[in-house]
Ligand code: KG4
């Protein structure tokens with residue numbers, strides 16, 4: 423008899439339709455991502471209605487591909503895991519409805535997964551030795567959270583953004599300098615040609631939240647700088663703006679993250695979410711961790727941005743903990759981490 427636990431995972435919270443098969447929590451048997459980025463690029467950002475429609479068109483095929491690539495059948499699956507929040511409600515609903523239909527039809531347990539828990543769990547895929555407790559900086563297009571991961575499924579949120587998420591700031595600044603969507607990778611590329619110390623952008627502190635972040639002031643500072651250049655008829659150096667902005671974001675994230683790890687005496691530090699794919703941020707965190715004797719973990723870029731493998735990993739640990747969702751599982755666009 424086979425004791426393996428296989429999870430079929432589905433993710434559709436934003437603009438990627440994704441499905442994956444995960445064996446025993448950390449082995450990715452398949453990870454299929456049908457990206458809508460090219461489509462949303464036409465509009466300069468994600469259009470929720472279009473995202474939902476595309477999910478509907480693509481989800482069946484994406485799941486079939488995930489099973490096929492894994493060489494697996496639905497029968498072999500022990501549970502169906504699905505992101506049910508946070509995210510775009512229409513987009514989430516497509517995945518949730520699909521997962522419910524599959525689970526009901528195939529008589530499999532259904533496990534609703536928190537999207538951020540998925541991002542954090544992406545670290546388990548390639549770091550087989552990583553186990554809680556550890557500190558995790560989650561930086562995506564919708565979230566910037568500093569999370570003390572106390573155990574599987576047990577999270578203490580130490581800090582979060584008061585306004586824009588880090589990825590959102592990347593996207594807005596990219597738009598301001600005409601780089602388009604998605605901003606993060608485009609800023610990163612542009613920044614390679616620039617001087618990160620050419621322009622002094624603010625590193626915001628939040629008075630009553632030692633680990634909280636604020637990026638809207640930084641975004642405004644970039645916009646003001648661009649307007650100032652235009653008014654003075656000065657040349658606008660996009661590469662210097664991109665590099666200096668990226669440096670400012672990275673400095674704040676590293677300072678808060680390392681301080682949190684030290685003050686909580688946590689010796690392991692991980693990063694997650696789309697912005698965690700940024701090489702400048704990774705390098706800065708890596709060397710700050712080395713200096714402090716903290717072990718640094720990060721997923722490969724493919725597991726940083728939205729994918730279903732991470733949902734399968736989180737789903738596995740939820741499944742082991744006994745989490746089972748009912749047929750009334752609903753999409754919750756503002757689901758809080760640690761809530762059910
Ligand atoms: O985690 P993710 O795929 O989706 C959300 O859950 O939000 O993150 C997407 C965000 C976008 O804002 C994108 O610009 C940013 O991650 N991003 C990056 C990089 N790659 C993606 N930001 C900085 N550098 C990157 N290389």
Ligand code: ZN
Pocket residue numbers: 537541562563695696727728
């Ligand atoms: Zn995400």
